[in-house]
Amino acid sequence: MGFALVAERLFDGEEILEDVALVVGDDGxxxxxxxxAPAHAQYVHGLIxxxxxxxxxxxxxxxxFNQEPSVEALRTIGKAHAQFGTSAFLPTLITDRLDVMxxxxSAVSEALRQEIPGVIGIHFEGPHLSVPKKGTHEQSFIRPLSDAEWALYARDDLGIKVVTLAPETVPVEDIHRLVSMGVCVCLGHSNSDGKTALAALEAGATGFTHLYNAMSPLHSREPGMVGTALIRDEAWCGLIADGHHVCxxxxxxxxxxKPRGKLILVTDAMPLVGSDALSFPLFxxxxxxxxxxxTSSTGELAxxxxxxxxxxxxICRWCHLKIEEGLRMASLYxxxxxxxxxxxxxxxxxxDMILLDKDIQVQKTWIGGYQVFTR
Structure with a gap:
């Protein structure tokens, strides 16, 4: 399976190098x-x-994923996003019934066992959210933590576990317990004040889900979720850079x-990515x-x-960033x-690599040394 190439340009995560030989072994x-470069190395034009x-x-x-929580669905989702350079992702389940969770x-556990390309764990976005900031989440499924969810979050066969919750709905001792179980706790879909958000960070929460969106804003005398996310240097913040969620x-x-390295690009992608369809049902x-x-038929961004x-x-075009920093926001950070x-x-x-052309379009994607996409 191994291969050798010479990259016209290669970004190693820190800097861009030119005419770099790279050899991948049989173990990926x-x-x-x-x-x-080995004699059999292929010269590759573009940026690796x-x-x-x-x-x-x-x-x-x-x-x-909510509608088809299966291994085959994860395979399909991974293939769709690989064509846009994603080599690792957290399948995200928005607020739903316990049996769907x-x-x-179980689908993620089996996908990890089968080594489905790209799957690294699971992100439960809800159901422990704030109703006033629910966004497009189904209100009837929003609920407090129960023993059944505790059992789910305690599983050790799910890879990376992320739970997005509203800190005003989950006591700090429960946030601390989640973190002690290996769960990465993010704060989001919350109408919390700054004091409550800060207490959640001190209990072990480390991130904010889609900064600015579905969270209490910054005011002159109350930082809210947004102000707390921006002022706390240690907290990571996801950002949906599509021009609709955030100006x-x-x-x-x-x-x-935010300090360099604490702002993360995320997609919050729905099923139409990698599809020609123009609509889909959601609850x-x-x-x-x-x-x-x-847009949902009830008016919200979905x-x-x-x-x-x-x-x-x-992010590079709108905020005048170098391509190196834009790529770090989508990979290293x-x-x-x-x-x-x-x-x-x-x-x-x-x-895990991608090949980009001069227009920053993905031409190839490799995951663990396997070429999973070529344009």
Whole structure:
């Protein structure tokens, strides 16, 4: 399975190098980087970069994970996003019934066992949310933590576990308990004041789900969720850079406020990514796509039609970032948030890589040394 190439340009996670030889071994890891290229190495035009890591993927390829919590669905979603550079992702289940959560967890467990390309764990976005900030989540499924959810979050066969919750609905001792069980706790869909959000961070929460969206705003005498997210240097913040969820000025503010490495690009992608369909059902509603905007029949934004490399292009163009930083926001920084050794091309690292052309369009994607997409 191993292969060798010479990259016209290669971004290793820190800097862009030119005419770099790279050899991938049969185990899917990089065994040689730089130096003299093997005689059989293929010269590759374009930019080789680390594969992209998306921590919030609701669906793709015509499949919504909530509606099809199965291994085959995860395979389809992974293939859909691989064509846009995603080499690792967290299938995300929005607020739903307990039995759907259990099916989703079992699907992820089996996908990890089968090594379905791209799947690294699961993100439960809800159901412990704030009704006033529910967004498009189904209100009838929002509920407090119960023994059944505790049992689910305690599973040790789910890979990376992320739970998004509203801190005003979950006591700090429960947040601390979740963290002690290996759950990465994010704050979101919350109408909390700054004091409550800060207490959740001190209890072990580490991130904010889709900064600005579905959270209490910054006011002059109350920081709210947004102010707390921006002022706390240690907290990571996801950002949906599609031009609909967050305006360019708010993106620039977040880039100024947060330390380098703490702002993460996410898609919050819905099933229409990688699909030609223009609508899909969501519980008792219909979500319709108009260009790249998704709107529920009840009026709210309903996830996005964004892909990861599109998010990189957007943030670089709108906020005048270098391509290196845009790629780090989509690879290295989310990997660091999850505690994973991804987002770099280095000796011994897994060969999760993408090939980009001059327009920052994905031409090839490799996951663990396997070429899973070619344009």
């Amino acid at each position: 890891r990089i065994v040689s980087l730089g130096g003299v 970069a680390p594969g992209l890591v998306d921590i919030q993927v609701n669906g793709g390829g015509g499949v919504l 259990q099916l989703a967890a 360019v000025e708010a993106m620039k503010l977040a880039l100024k406020a 008792d509603r219909v979500v319709t796509r108009e260009r790249d905007k998704l 996830g996005s039609h964004l892909d990861m490399i599109g998010a990189v292009r957007n 989310p990997a660091q948030f999850l505690g994973l050794h991804m987002g770099r091309i280095s000796l011994g690292s897994r060969a």
